[in-house]
Amino acid sequence: MDSMQLFTRQTKAISTARRSLLIIESIPGIQFSEIVDVELGTGEVRSGQVIEVGKGTTVVQVFGGVSEVDLLNSKVRYKGETLKLPVSPDILGRIFDGSGKPIDGGPPIISQKYQDINGVPANPASRMPPAEFIETGISAIDGLNVLVRGQKLPIFSGSGLPHNKIAAQIIRQASLKGKSDDFAIVFGAIGVSYDDAAYFISNLEETGALSRAVGFINTASSPVIERLSTPRLALTAAEYLAWEMDMHVLVILTDITNYADALRELAAMRGEIPSRRGYPGYMYTDLASLYERAGRISGREGSVTILPILTMPDDDITHPIPDLTGYITEGQIVLSRPLDRKRIYPPIDVFLSLSRMMKEGIGEGKTREDHNNVFMQSYAMYAEGNYLREITTVIGSEALTERDKVYLEAADRFEREFIAQDENSRRTVEETLGVAWDIFSMLPEEDLKLINEKYIKNYLPEPSENE
């Protein structure tokens, strides 16, 4: 790389500037996908990337657009490299922008090692199936939608729902579990408001987790193109910490909807043929190139766990962004507006949420022997209660039997006591299971069909006098 800097590869032969693209006469040695500096007549320098290169012409996409580019005085300098992030243990505790420059007032990162931000795919034969329980302290997750190390589990939210609060709670609480020195948090903010970004940073500061965190922040006012590089920088940092520093890394990416919209915007500028709702046809592959960087590698200590957050436009789970995400991730935590209206925090929709890795992460030696049974029974109980609620709205509560009324009450308690908890309450998995058992105790014992009798004997509390 250094030797390439000995001569400047620079040209002024720009023939077209349109949308965000420049068409330039080719000079020898241009690499596909390399980074360029575009120097405007005013002296301003913008970054760009080679998106097509041919013998005659080269097409460059300019980050920040082509406004004020003039064809006479602007210059294009080829840098001979693709986008890379300098990595070293010093990145911990630091905050960068979407191009990898520090924005916390600290010095630049000095490193011998530059990693390509696109990463390198892990060999499927080297991967290890994720199976280690992460205790988030949130019952609706730890009890029913278990997160495990190496998993990618998104939060599907809607505008105005408390997804940031939940993510911040997970960051605070999950980081307390296990040995603190091998845990790191990487935070990628994509096109979010300044307030949202500040909320996460002050949260990290308050809990003292900032020294074990790395932030990459692209606010709504920063260049759109950097929305594409921000998550890649974050994941590159995460991979370095996991695979070379043996750390368990939790990556929070918010908001993927902004990412996808940036992808659409730039694709449209290139004049690509759009697929559903104007998003590019390769969006699945593009999103996969982010999410698939989660995982575990056999023989290595660390792990990369990804918790992407996205807001579903119009709360529509079939919208391409949640839809394609759901096809790639290992489940989803879906937030519910009706629960939020009932002031239930966290408003996690138990029916639509799912963790595909749950089965591997729970049970004896991991959480507790009765976990799977409690999960199934809770689910069945809540489903029955919900079904009865619906029926009641049609046929009225008169027609309900005594047993039905018990289930209605159980469903209410499940929402108020199990799902709901304080933003600052951190329940151990035993406490979470305990809350469920408490509610089970109001059901007829013969209804606990999904639970092994041995566990009923061990864990079912005696019904208290006043109930």
Added chain:
Amino acid sequence: MGKIWRISGPVIIAEDMRGSQVYEVVEIGEERLNGEIIGLEQDKAVIQVYEDTVGLTVGEKVIGTGEILMAELGPGLVGNIYDGVQRSLVTMKDEVGDFLHRGVRTYALDREKKWRFIPVVKAGAKVEGGDIIGTVQETGLIEHRIMVPPGMSGVIDSIEEGDYTVEETVAMLGSNGKTIPLALMQRWPARKPRPYRRRFDPVDLLVTGTRIIDYLFPLALGGKAAIPGGFGTGKTVNLQQMARWSQTQLNIYVGCGERGNEMADVLHSFKELKDPGSGRYLQEKEIFIANTSNMPVVAREISIFIGITMAEYYRDMGYDILLVADSTSRWAEAMREIGARLEETPGEEGFPTYLGSRLSAFYERSGKVECLGSPDRVGSATVIGAVSPPGADFSEPVTQNTLRIVDALYSLDVALANRRHFPTINWLQSYSQYADSVDTWWEKVSPDYTEVRNQALITLQKEAELEEIVRLVGPEALPENDKLLLLIARMIREDFLMQSAYHPVDTYSDPKRSHLMLSTIIKFNDFARGLAETGMMVSEISASRIKQRISRMKDVPNDEIDQYIDSIRQDMAGGAVSLEEGGV
């Protein structure tokens, strides 16, 4: 030798390429990246590159190999894991580590390993394409039959038992005055179907161990089926179940553009799970192709053809093969991406207009055939493709084009997934055109198969009609005989169709067991109808111990199930039902 002229994502154009052929494999640049010519114009070649093109420059060399993309076929395939262009991921892990850097080259078949070859023909034998000349015990479960490659014929000059690598000569074939060396390995162009003598109708059941498939919507050996489903409907679990338990001699699992962690899970579980028939590890009868969603897109397109070529090769030995492809939608998306780069006129939703014909080119390579050569033998290749329709909307082009080709549909239902009814195969929307042709097979297991199946389907159909009424008036307002129908339908759903992939007994249900279970529920229907006529309420019947015993039959181990069902049937034949403790 040509030079790069233009680079646009995974597609490059090279100049000075006169003399190349379409689909010829080329090596690009210093790192010798793999690519395939997909079009020629004058001296320029359009090339799709199987690896990341970042950093390539105009003017770098492009070298033609003179060959179109070949699959390597021979001992060592079984138990191996390949990427989309048949590089062994196991070898790559050993040689280059945990990450897939580009430009790495590995053979599909180990060149060092020696295999024991036992000839079955003698020198002087007259042979032709497809004739078996010897065998190699590839794994504990697969006897690899070494065949004369299609199109060759002559007289065996020499053949000798011994230990050979896949490239060493095991026999010499004299043909028209020349001698051709035959080795354990042969190569075959992946895009070209392998020849056979003739095709048969698929009439034998492919036992998958999944009750709703085997019993209600059976798949035949040599058939083709599609499984479309939105995310969270358990598509992958279904396919894994089929790849695990299908009673075929060899299964090929093509993970095309899917999750890495899931692939890891499949690979690990096959090392631990045992085949119910032989008791040996499943890995000994499985070939994996793992081209996860973050691996190069272009390799997805060819991975499916590599997979089906391997399936045909083992079919030609006289085996029954199952190939599952997860997911054909990602495969179609890869075609869409290449099509867009080539600036082809797009069809529906941007997919290329040849989507339908490319899908048929894949599915049509399934079939039950009489193989070439002697001894006479019959083999089959069955294909199941997953489809991932965006937004679970089945009207999209990949689902619709697939439905025009396949003969069985297993439609996965988001609503069932939300109710945690697994497998989520919807019994009202799914169908199988093999049901009529495999009934002879089934009737050998159980003469009343057709009747039981029909009764079950009719009951489920009527339930769906009644449910609309229930939604309006509540279940209590129904007459008793309708309540009974709802009870029986619920038993069919919960005690028969629902099946846990994670329960050690329930995960695999052999045909006899499936029949015992469903026919017991149908018999219970007659029994309950009798009781209802004597004035017993359906709610009482529902609470009876005999009903409870039926709902527990799923978990009864295989060696106890006959006795268990027998005692239920005897009690029903006895006629009495008591709700008291200790009654039936």
